[in-house]
Each structure stands twice: as structure tokens, then as C-alpha cells.
Amino acid sequence: MSPALIAALPFLGALLPALAARAGRNAAALAAGAVSLAAFLGLMSHAPAVLSGTAVTARLDWVPALGLSASFRLDGLAFLFAGLILGIGLLIILYARFYLSEKEPLGRFLTSLLMFQGAMTGIVLSDNILMLLIFWELTSLTSFLLIGWSQDRPESRQGARMALAVTGGGGLALIAGMLILGQIAGSNDISVIVTRAAEIQASPLCLPALILILIGAFTKSAQFPFHFWLPHAMAAPTPVSAYLHSATMVKAGLYLMARLWPAFSGTPEWxxxxxxxxxxxxxxxxxxxxxxxxxxxxxxxxxxxxxxxxxxxxxxxxxxxxxxxxxxILAHASFKAALFMxxxxxxxxxxxxxxxxxxxxxxxxxxxxxxxxxxxxxxxxxxxxxxxxxxxxxxxxxxxxxxxxxxxxxxxxxxxxxxxxxxxxxxxxxxxxxxxxxxxxxxxxxxxxxxxxxxxxxxxxxxxxxxxxxxxxxxxxxxxxxxxxxxxxxxxxxxxxxxxxxxxxxxxxxxxxxxxxRLAALWAATPRPDAKALFDIALAGLTATARRLTRALQGGGLPRALAIATATLLAAGTWAFLSAPHAPGTRALLPLQAAPAAVWAVLMAATLATAALHRDRLLALLLTGITGLLLAAAFAWTSAPDLALTQVAVEVVAILLMLLALNFLPRRTPAESAPPRRLRDLALAAAAALGTGSLAYALMTRDAAFAPISSFHWAQSKPGAGGTNAVNTIIVDFRGFDTYGEIIVLGIAALILFALAESLLSSRTATARLAALDTGPNSGDPHPTMTAVALRFLLPVALTVALYLFLRGHNLPGGGFVAGLVTAIALLLQYLASGYVRSDARRRFDSHAFIAAGVLIATATGAAALGFGLPFLTSGYTYVHLPGLEQFELATAALFDLGVFFCVLGAVLLSIATISRLAQQTREREPG
Amino acid sequence: MEMLFATAIGALTFTGVYLMLRLRSFPMILGLTFLSYAVNLFLFAAGRLTPDAAPIVGTTDAPADPLPQALVLTAIVISFGMTAVIVMMSLGARLEGGDDRVDGQDAP
Known part of the structure; x- marks a missing residue:
């Protein structure tokens, strides 16, 4: 059995006892025991090799350039510890089965125990320091769960917290120390580090690294002056004390010292x-x-x-x-675990x-x-x-x-x-x-x-x-x-x-x-420092400081937090700017043209007017819409037709959404902030504007430092992905996995919105306020027949346009995103023109179903590639020739785009329909 | 033209940041929208400005960089989702809490 599997088995099996617990306590114990036994036997299968002095290794490189690899190494030291962890673990499972009372959930206990076992085994089998550190932290976390097992007892909770604070704090020091050590030794592999004792001991960073590592080891192994947490951890059930606090976890620090013994031992500091x-x-x-x-x-x-x-x-x-x-180590584990039991x-x-x-x-x-x-x-x-x-x-x-x-x-x-x-x-x-x-x-x-x-x-x-x-x-x-x-x-x-x-x-x-x-009387009469009291005082001080700091930075108000964040970003940017040399850009500039300059002037005016006139919310929203549309014009002018289309469509739905929301919010923003505060905000905004603007200018007036990777996408768009629209091929093919994530996020956002609305509609306060809202005078005829009829005719036309945009998307501007937005707008217009009740009654599909269908189609398309032994979302395409038609192309990417289409459609419809439902609520409650 | 784009990005950032620092939810939402405009335009400008060169194979030999376009396209759609959620949150705060302040103070 691979050492990697030995460490992974307890984790993999950790769910088993919790599941098996439904079949009774014996089943849970047997499941946990079987997992431990399998790992133990796997370990023992290496006994002949390891005892004769050979190390068994398993290695899986992840990011070799960063020294990230899952490398496991089973040598004599690791064998001794892993044997203790898994062997005594087996005995503990047996003991715990009979020790815990009927009322306590044995399955959950054994699940935590197995996770701890996996983390411990991971520590001793890791050959990579980063992996070791992760397992190290995992033992702190799982032991927290185990020590705090009796959640209803305060000493149990406090003991768990103290253990976590001390060992977790030591763990932080250890992380720093091990990273320094890895830097000095030039490798993250422990088996390499221990061979570089000379380099390590010659380095000026050797002593800091040693001290930090020892803090980690001493806290874990309860060495003076960090010993006080261990007796308090005895609030844990006895099987935990026997396992963690005698045989295994507290020996992790010893293991680490033994592991790094060749690197440090013999130095006077050590x-x-x-x-x-x-x-x-x-x-x-x-x-x-x-x-x-x-x-x-x-x-x-x-x-x-x-x-x-x-x-x-x-x-x-x-x-x-x-x-x-x-x-x-062997002797102590055997007699002490027995004594605890x-x-x-x-x-x-x-x-x-x-x-x-x-x-x-x-x-x-x-x-x-x-x-x-x-x-x-x-x-x-x-x-x-x-x-x-x-x-x-x-x-x-x-x-x-x-x-x-x-x-x-x-x-x-x-x-x-x-x-x-x-x-x-x-x-x-x-x-x-x-x-x-x-x-x-x-x-x-x-x-x-x-x-x-x-x-x-x-x-x-x-x-x-x-x-x-x-x-x-x-x-x-x-x-x-x-x-x-x-x-x-x-x-x-x-x-x-x-x-x-x-x-x-x-x-x-x-x-x-x-x-x-006599000695006991003397002991009772001598005053001693109470470690727990000192610890509590220290912890209370830390908590109070942290709370004060948080309150100063995040006093519950958004504006202050955002102002601090903006100021911090500005400071970082200024520092970066001042600490580097500057030369003007050399890229040839585009000549000024009249039409774009006119668009620019209007855009600037609309943008700044929004800031000046923002108190009138409807006006500000209109100005925002104008700005968004002008942005689309800017995209169109600079060769981004796809962006222009998307920007226009999104602008429409976003403004619609905010317009609906404005129904439930005051029409005007009161003038509240004092002049100095407004001045401060103006200064922050101006500084941020200066920063982004000049950064953008600097970027645009220079050539890229490296050849952009998009030359690959451009060259491969047709031969690789079978489409001529490079933007679309990037979205559905080259970076399909990103898009996949994005449509899922979009779907989740719409569902969150829906859930929020549901909880609002079920809240008494909210519905009462909703009913009491003054929504202003309504127009005499909310759904004029002219508009309704005209838009009903427009629906098939809009749907055809959406279909057209979708189909040509792979080769020309268009695609699933835009098509989905256009379809959504077409349907939303029906709501606007004919009213929510009529349109909703004619709705055949649930927006939730659209989202689900979109994600499922995209997933199925991606997974189909796995069936051909290709990575997730690899696309394929072929050319089809049907009589009477021109030769056309069929690509699986189009199917993926269909998933995008449905997801976007569903998310947009659901968002807007949900807010309309709130509006419906006010109308229903209006008298008469 | 580069200067025009840069000043536009600056102006959008200005309005975005200023409005986000206001005390009520609606200006904050508008501020976020403006900030998204600024960020999208900035990302897009990272591909440098290249008029009349839409990245469609067969129509040009020196295309505009398609990668920032693809990034911004999805960013535009995602920012709609984000705006929608924040709008709903602001409605929730208004209906549950009684006012639309975002600075943690009670309305006078």
C-alpha cells in the first residue's frame, strides 16, 4: 500500500462510522476499526523493507516550481510513529465503543477520531514541509473537536479553546520557522533538508528558524512553559486523553524534533x-x-x-x-495509554x-x-x-x-x-x-x-x-x-x-x-501561579484589543470601512509608485477623432453629473443608464462588438432592476453628511480617480512587457475551436472552465436573491412595511393596450433575433450570453406591457428550471469529453453538409453555449421577477 | 484617444468611489455600478486600443486582443448578478430595518 494511501485512508473512511452509526454502535465501531486496521495492515506490509533500513516513498508533483508536491516518505522513524498512531488507534476505537455512554453519538466521535488519526499519520508520513504544516494544523483543529467533545461542560469548552490557542499559536510559529528552513535549505523536501545541515547551520537565519520551529514543537508537546494546556485538555473523554494526550498528538512535537535532528543537533543553540x-x-x-x-x-x-x-x-x-x-517513546506510549484507559x-x-x-x-x-x-x-x-x-x-x-x-x-x-x-x-x-x-x-x-x-x-x-x-x-x-x-x-x-x-x-x-x-500540607500552603488564570487574562486582553481594532476599522458602518479600504489602497499605490523609476510611454498614440471625442464629452458630463445630482435618485439612475450605453459605444468603437452588445443588454436589465427597486426606496437622498466629510470623500474619490486614470494611461501608452497569450487563442480559434469569433471561442472553449464557474455564480446569485425575497415575504415586519409603503401616484392606465399589443408582436421578432445572435456567436459577434440577455429582455417587456399577473399566468417554465437546465447542459457537455478520455470541457467540432444548405459546422462548444444561454436567461428572469413579486405584494395589499 | 479613455476611467472611478462613500443604500449601489464600469473599461484598455480590428478570424490580420474582451464580457454579466443581489439586500434592509442607511446609525 502506498504511504499516500495509508495517510489518506483514515480521512477517506472518516464518514463511514457516522453513516454506519445508523445501524448501531457496533457497526460504527466496526467501520472505524476496519478503516484503521486497513491502514495499519498497509503500514505493516512495508515492515520488512523499512526495518531493514529502506525508505518507501510516494510522490505526486503539483507545482514543482513552488516546491509544492504531495510527497510521502516512510522510513524507520515514520514507521515507529505511524505504528503507534494506527495501532493504538485501533485499541482506542475498541475502548471508546464501550466507554462512551449510549446517549453519546459514537459515530460522530469516531469520525472526529479518524480525521485526527489521518492528520497525525499525515504528519509523520509527509516528506514535504508544506504538507506537514497542513497536517499539523489539522491535528490542532481535530483535537479541538475531540477535547471539546462534551460541549455542555464549560471546562471542556475552555480546555479545548486553550489547547487550540496554544498549539495553534505554536503552529503559526512553526509555519514561519519551517518556511525559513525551506528557504535556507533550498528545498521543501524534508529528506533533502536533513542532508544540508552545513548550509543550514551556516546561515544567519538558522537561529530564528530553530527558535520558531521549537516553539511549534514545544507547544504541541506541552513543554515548559507551554505545558499548562495539557492538564486542561483532560476535560476530554478518556479515550481522547489516552490517544491524543499520551500516545500521539503530544508526541508530534517530539517527532518533529527527531525529524529535524540531523539538521540542527549538535549546534550549541539546539x-x-x-x-x-x-x-x-x-x-x-x-x-x-x-x-x-x-x-x-x-x-x-x-x-x-x-x-x-x-x-x-x-x-x-x-x-x-x-x-x-x-x-x-515506545515505552511511554504503551504504559501511559494503558494507564489512561x-x-x-x-x-x-x-x-x-x-x-x-x-x-x-x-x-x-x-x-x-x-x-x-x-x-x-x-x-x-x-x-x-x-x-x-x-x-x-x-x-x-x-x-x-x-x-x-x-x-x-x-x-x-x-x-x-x-x-x-x-x-x-x-x-x-x-x-x-x-x-x-x-x-x-x-x-x-x-x-x-x-x-x-x-x-x-x-x-x-x-x-x-x-x-x-x-x-x-x-x-x-x-x-x-x-x-x-x-x-x-x-x-x-x-x-x-x-x-x-x-x-x-x-x-x-x-x-x-x-x-x-506533610508534603501535601506544605504544597497546599505554598502559593503558585495559576496558569489558567494567567492565560485567561492574556486571552481577554487580546480579545479586547482585537475588538477595539475591529470596531475602529469596521464600526458597523459601510462608508467608514470603504473609506479606510480606499485610503489603504491609495497608500499602497502611492508607495508602489514612489518606489520605482518612471519613464514616459513610447507606444504610438491614436489620433484624436471627432465622433469618439463627442461620445467622451457626453460620458464625462453624465458621469460627473451623476455624482453632483445623485440626491435625485431617478435622475441619477437615468444618468447611470446613459453612461452605460455610452460605454457600449466606446466598446464598439474599439473593436469589441461582443462587449458592446452585452453592455447594452445588461444595461437594460440592470436599469430595469434598479428602477423596480426604487419603488421600495425613498425617491430622494437626504443631505446628511457634513461639509468636512463630503470634502474628505471628494478627496478620496479624486485621488482614486487620479490613480486609476493615470495607471490606465500608463498602460495604454506602453507595449505589453510580454507577448500576450491571446496570440495563441487567435491562432487556434479556427483550427482548434472551429470558430472565427476569437472572443466567443475563448469564452466557450479555451477558457470554458472559467465560464462554467461564472454561469454557476450567476445562477447562485439569482437563487440568493430569490431566497432573500422569500424570507422577506415571510417576515411580518417586512410585509407590514411593504404594505405601508407609499409607492407614489400610479399612472391611470398601467398597461396601455397599444404598448401591450405592440410588444406582443415584438416577442417573436426578439426571440428570432436572440436565436440569430446565438447561432452566429461562434463565428461572429453574438453568443449565449447576449442571446440569453436579449431573450430575457423580450420576456421582461411582456411583463412590463401586460402586467405581472397576466404574463406570469402564461409562463410555461420556471426560471429556476432554466438555471438548472443551463448548468446541467454545460456540465453534461463538459463531462461528455471525459467519456472520450479527454479533459473536462474539451470541445470537438465537425462540418456537416446537408442538401440544399451551405456546409455548416457543429461544435460541442455550441452546446456549452446553450447552457450559458439558459443560465443567463434564468438568472435574469428570476432576479427581476422576484423583485416584481415584492411590487405585487404592495399592490395586493392596497385597499380597493 | 488614449487620454480620453484614461480620463473616462478616472471620471467613472471618481463617481463610483464618491457615491460608494454615501450614507444611503441607493447611491452606494449606483457607486458600485460606476466602479464596475471603471474596472471593466480599465481591464478592456489593458488590451490596448485598436479600432477597426474586431477579433474575427478572416476580417483582419492585426486583431484587437480578444482575451480582455472575453474577460470583460463575463465580468459585465457577473456584475449584473452582484448588483441584483445587493439591490435585494438593500431592499431587505429597508423593509426589515425601516430605513436605507448603510452607516450603522439610526435615521434621525
Whole structure:
């Protein structure tokens, strides 16, 4: 299975559980499980190759010039992480099936879970940094959904928001850092970047890139001082905590550090920042974990501490430390996910996770106790469990880094022993501290998943070389770029310093637990900063600033926002103008001609008069119409007959539409703005006019910098598209896909208009206002017989003209757009002349149907090309000779143009008829 | 002639921007219409001015650039759709809200 498919499968399958949920909870779980299992098996099919050191790749170039490609790479490191994500994912699906209550929508939960799984798998399989960043953001978003699963609980919503703010904010830093890194290395491929360590480390941008990337990694992996979000994310349901917050998402940051290890490790900056952060995190989180009273909070802080341990190991920069990091990633995922699930079981059975109330569960829940004992002893680092292996490896590396580091590491190990044993002792041993409601061991559905993990903990502790050995070797080799053969063993001999550090930590840890009551009292008496309160204050400040800024820029009024936008554009334009040299244009100018100059004079007069006289709305509208028609004349003069036709037709319908609208609006605009404001607007408008006018002049007096691509369209119009009207062939053939989009937009616009009118007509306020509107005096005879009869005769003529325009469109000015507009005008004239009621009664087709037919015809024409193995909308044509007629041409483009025709017709008719309906409404309500 | 086109584009922009900054919906709609005129003419002028050279194969050897024409043609039609929606929105605001102001203030 291609690595691309492995990453895509969870996404593709994400809808399945939601759909299968209709058939019951088992069906939903089975569907999700099947998807995960398929991806997992696909991954395992590469195991032999990857474990022997080969990387499996899949690549699909998109825009190679921009370094955009979908490239996937499965090497040892990716294999280890993907195995964790998909393997533990399977167990989580099983556990979640039995954990979530009947009332909760399991299908939706599993859909979110699978999307998260896909995003996570995507991160570890991506070889392209841009793709990795997208998957990275996706994990933040999907984890937001999962943490905030219980939407009705405020702490759940707040926890989700905090996690998103912290990891999403870190994600932004990461984007910047990775882009800089890609620039320095000259490639967006991670496999290339890691080979360019020398260039990267020599660059002055290396440190900024490193810091930004580390902010991304530290926030995701909850490293100090960003660790505070993880405990709050524990508001998530336990399957989510077990999956995201122990085994997978919080390890994404570690993955990234391991991935970029060859590029950065060994530099002093890397060593100092990463090891110091790691050490601080281990110690601080381990201490806090010891004092937690909530089972899940204890596990959350312990997770932060263990993540710090792995960070520390990666920071050391030696291959041996990196190997130890890989070992601990595996060990931690196995025992911590199991512990979370067991905490969930305790929560379900005892209805509390509070260590001050729990106790003595060992007798009531022997099976859960046995599993929890093995997992938590592994967390404490007791032999012969896998946690001991990785803790020994960590202490060995710490001992090599000097006495101070060794002391801190040992202190952290001490707390680790203490909180692990506290988890076990306070929950399961002794007497219950509160009346519990007969806790019992759960059914196999709940304990199966943690049992599998605990079995792994045992097996990998007893026989590390046979279980974790190959995986750790492959991952460490891929991380460091050197072949590594780790020697994993429980017994390193009496001369190993780690043994004595470990023993000291164990003994002191036991004593610390013994001193719990006194230490807890001391802890309760010490003031501590509350991260959540600080975070809330910071967030409230940010929100208030953002709100003030928005209000200043967009105070709810359109004029102000538009004025700011115009001023900004002007400033940008001025800056661009001032920062470049200028020379006058060299293109030969056209001589001045009398007729166009006369048109120009009228156009200028009408335009400026509109601005001056805009208060009289009807007059302004007439002037607007005149301007539009003169524009059509300008198009006609400069060799654009198609444009002239379209402009005239659109002008007619647009003016008609606004005329209708004016029925419902005041006839005059009151003089409201104060003189200074008018002056400001005049200045803005004048500056904008100067800008566009001079830009247009500069453009027209220069030749194009590059040969225009339209020479291709011109040359290919006849041989390629079978038409002589190059404008039409561009619209229906060369750029057919654009046109396709445009007619759809037009159709949607008409439907929006229709929907708005529907909602208006169903609103009591609006209909009351509509009825109360004074529409002014009506003419005595709204539908004079003369006009009505004349226009009825005109209808067939107009339709013939439209048909003519449509048919000749491919070769001469015309086409679907114009024909559609002309037909629409012809029909609208009937409404005008004979009245809405009479015309509407004679209407055979719905305008909605026209729009739909247009889009469907265009789609079918385009899709037909797919049937011939050609790209969407490829056109074909042939010449037909019928007896008695001249030879003529049949092109599929004409069919596409028919779709354009119908869509335009439907959209125009629907828009105007909809506004007429409002008018109808006022008339119906008029008395008498 | 180029100067005439440039000044026309400038004038259309002037009226467009000025009217769009007014406080009521109808002048704003007219302003948008004028701005569309200006933009369409500007796009069209990007193909440079070439009279008597309609881009019909067989009628000329040095045709006007057909590409800006095709772009502007669809732009004209789309701007109708946009205007129609905005007109409807302004009607909705007037009928639901009681006045046609667009500056977020209540009518005096």
C-alpha cells in the first residue's frame, strides 16, 4: 500500500462510522476499526523493507516550481510513529465503543477520531514541509473537536479553546520557522533538508528558524512553559486523553524534533535550548504530578514530564541519546495509554477520579488493579518492565552530561517513582476514603485494550531485543542518519552509574510517598501561579484589543470601512509608485477623432453629473443608464462588438432592476453628511480617480512587457475551436472552465436573491412595511393596450433575433450570453406591457428550471469529453453538409453555449421577477 | 484617444468611489455600478486600443486582443448578478430595518 494511501485512508473512511452509526454502535465501531486496521495492515506490509533500513516513498508533483508536491516518505522513524498512531488507534476505537455512554453519538466521535488519526499519520508520513504544516494544523483543529467533545461542560469548552490557542499559536510559529528552513535549505523536501545541515547551520537565519520551529514543537508537546494546556485538555473523554494526550498528538512535537535532528543537533543553540527545556519540564511536571488529586491530572502532568524526558534526550544530540529517546517513546506510549484507559475504568466504576476519595479498589477490582500495577510500576521505572529500560538509558545519558544534569535527572526520577506509586497506592490499596458505589471490574470490552498494552509492557521489558529492538534500531537510524544497533538489556552490570542513580531515586521516591501527608500540607500552603488564570487574562486582553481594532476599522458602518479600504489602497499605490523609476510611454498614440471625442464629452458630463445630482435618485439612475450605453459605444468603437452588445443588454436589465427597486426606496437622498466629510470623500474619490486614470494611461501608452497569450487563442480559434469569433471561442472553449464557474455564480446569485425575497415575504415586519409603503401616484392606465399589443408582436421578432445572435456567436459577434440577455429582455417587456399577473399566468417554465437546465447542459457537455478520455470541457467540432444548405459546422462548444444561454436567461428572469413579486405584494395589499 | 479613455476611467472611478462613500443604500449601489464600469473599461484598455480590428478570424490580420474582451464580457454579466443581489439586500434592509442607511446609525 502506498504511504499516500495509508495517510489518506483514515480521512477517506472518516464518514463511514457516522453513516454506519445508523445501524448501531457496533457497526460504527466496526467501520472505524476496519478503516484503521486497513491502514495499519498497509503500514505493516512495508515492515520488512523499512526495518531493514529502506525508505518507501510516494510522490505526486503539483507545482514543482513552488516546491509544492504531495510527497510521502516512510522510513524507520515514520514507521515507529505511524505504528503507534494506527495501532493504538485501533485499541482506542475498541475502548471508546464501550466507554462512551449510549446517549453519546459514537459515530460522530469516531469520525472526529479518524480525521485526527489521518492528520497525525499525515504528519509523520509527509516528506514535504508544506504538507506537514497542513497536517499539523489539522491535528490542532481535530483535537479541538475531540477535547471539546462534551460541549455542555464549560471546562471542556475552555480546555479545548486553550489547547487550540496554544498549539495553534505554536503552529503559526512553526509555519514561519519551517518556511525559513525551506528557504535556507533550498528545498521543501524534508529528506533533502536533513542532508544540508552545513548550509543550514551556516546561515544567519538558522537561529530564528530553530527558535520558531521549537516553539511549534514545544507547544504541541506541552513543554515548559507551554505545558499548562495539557492538564486542561483532560476535560476530554478518556479515550481522547489516552490517544491524543499520551500516545500521539503530544508526541508530534517530539517527532518533529527527531525529524529535524540531523539538521540542527549538535549546534550549541539546539543543545542548550532543547536540553534545558526538557530538564525543566521533567522536573517541574514530575513535582506537580505528585501533588495532583485527580487521577487524570496526575497522569497528564506525568505525561508532560515524560515528554520532557524525551525532549531532553533529543537535545543531547548524541546517537545514543536519540536511541534512548526512541525507546522511551515506545515505552511511554504503551504504559501511559494503558494507564489512561485504566483511569477511565476506575472513573466509570467508582464514579470519581479523586484520589482523596478513592482507595482499596484492589479487592473490588482485582483485574484492573493487576493491569494498573504493571503499567504504573513500568512508569516508575521498576524492572523488569519497559519503563525501567528507558529510564536507565536516560540516566546513563544524564550521567554522561555532568553531575548537575545527573542530579536533576535523578530528582525527576524520584518524583516519577513517587507519583507512580501514589497512583497505585492511593487508588487501589488501603481502605476506601469515601463511600463508593460498589465498584466492580468492567467487561472485556473495556479491559481488553489496556490488557493488550500491558502485555506489550511486560513482553518488551522481558525480551526487549526481540520486541522493541528492530523498531528502535530502524527509528534511531532514520533519525540520526547513521546505522544504529542498540543493545537493549535490563542488566548493564554493577559499574553502570545509572543503576545507582536509579536505586537512589527509588529509595527516595518511596520515602517521599511516605511523607505524603506533610508534603501535601506544605504544597497546599505554598502559593503558585495559576496558569489558567494567567492565560485567561492574556486571552481577554487580546480579545479586547482585537475588538477595539475591529470596531475602529469596521464600526458597523459601510462608508467608514470603504473609506479606510480606499485610503489603504491609495497608500499602497502611492508607495508602489514612489518606489520605482518612471519613464514616459513610447507606444504610438491614436489620433484624436471627432465622433469618439463627442461620445467622451457626453460620458464625462453624465458621469460627473451623476455624482453632483445623485440626491435625485431617478435622475441619477437615468444618468447611470446613459453612461452605460455610452460605454457600449466606446466598446464598439474599439473593436469589441461582443462587449458592446452585452453592455447594452445588461444595461437594460440592470436599469430595469434598479428602477423596480426604487419603488421600495425613498425617491430622494437626504443631505446628511457634513461639509468636512463630503470634502474628505471628494478627496478620496479624486485621488482614486487620479490613480486609476493615470495607471490606465500608463498602460495604454506602453507595449505589453510580454507577448500576450491571446496570440495563441487567435491562432487556434479556427483550427482548434472551429470558430472565427476569437472572443466567443475563448469564452466557450479555451477558457470554458472559467465560464462554467461564472454561469454557476450567476445562477447562485439569482437563487440568493430569490431566497432573500422569500424570507422577506415571510417576515411580518417586512410585509407590514411593504404594505405601508407609499409607492407614489400610479399612472391611470398601467398597461396601455397599444404598448401591450405592440410588444406582443415584438416577442417573436426578439426571440428570432436572440436565436440569430446565438447561432452566429461562434463565428461572429453574438453568443449565449447576449442571446440569453436579449431573450430575457423580450420576456421582461411582456411583463412590463401586460402586467405581472397576466404574463406570469402564461409562463410555461420556471426560471429556476432554466438555471438548472443551463448548468446541467454545460456540465453534461463538459463531462461528455471525459467519456472520450479527454479533459473536462474539451470541445470537438465537425462540418456537416446537408442538401440544399451551405456546409455548416457543429461544435460541442455550441452546446456549452446553450447552457450559458439558459443560465443567463434564468438568472435574469428570476432576479427581476422576484423583485416584481415584492411590487405585487404592495399592490395586493392596497385597499380597493 | 488614449487620454480620453484614461480620463473616462478616472471620471467613472471618481463617481463610483464618491457615491460608494454615501450614507444611503441607493447611491452606494449606483457607486458600485460606476466602479464596475471603471474596472471593466480599465481591464478592456489593458488590451490596448485598436479600432477597426474586431477579433474575427478572416476580417483582419492585426486583431484587437480578444482575451480582455472575453474577460470583460463575463465580468459585465457577473456584475449584473452582484448588483441584483445587493439591490435585494438593500431592499431587505429597508423593509426589515425601516430605513436605507448603510452607516450603522439610526435615521434621525
Amino acid at each position: 543543545t542548550v535550548i532543547v536540553t534545558a527545556t526538557g530538564l525543566a519540564t521533567i522536573l517541574i511536571a514530575a513535582k506537580i504530578a505528585f501533588f495532583q488529586t485527580d487521577l487524570k491530572a496526575l497522569l497528564a502532568y506525568s505525561t508532560v514530564s515524560h515528554l520532557g524526558l524525551i525532549t531532553f534526550l533529543l537535545g543531547l544530540g548524541t546517537p545514543a541519546a536519540a536511541t534512548a529517546a526512541m525507546l522511551h 485504566l483511569a477511565g475504568i476506575v472513573d466509570h466504576a467508582a464514579h470519581t477520579r479523586d484520589l482523596r476519595r478513592l482507595g482499596g479498589l484492589a479487592r473490588a477490582m482485582p483485574l484492573t488493579f493487576a493491569l494498573a500495577a504493571i503499567a504504573s510500576l513500568s512508569m516508575a521505572g521498576i524492572p523488569p518492565l519497559n519503563g525501567f529500560l528507558s529510564k536507565e538509558a536516560m540516566l546513563t545519558e544524564a550521567a554522561l552530561s555532568g553531575p548537575l544534569v545527573a542530579a536533576v535527572a535523578t530528582l525527576a526520577a524520584l518524583f516519577s517513582v513517587a507519583y507512580s506509586l501514589r497512583f497505585l497506592a492511593h487508588a487501589f490499596l488501603g481502605q476506601p476514603r469515601a463511600q463508593l458505589d460498589h465498584p466492580r471490574d468492567p467487561g472485556p470490552g473495556l479491559w481488553a485494550a489496556p490488557a493488550v498494552l500491558v502485555a506489550i509492557v511486560l513482553a518488551s521489558g522481558l525480551a526487549p531485543m526481540a520486541t522493541f529492538g528492530p523498531l528502535v534500531d530502524a527509528a534511531a537510524s532514520a533519525t540520526t542518519g547513521t546505522a544504529i544497533h542498540a543493545h537493549l538489556t535490563l542488566w548493564h552490570g554493577l559499574q553502570a552509574p545509572a543503576l545507582y542513580l536509579s536505586l537512589a531515586a527509588f529509595g527516595a521516591g518511596l520515602m517521599t510517598l511516605g511523607a505524603w501527608p
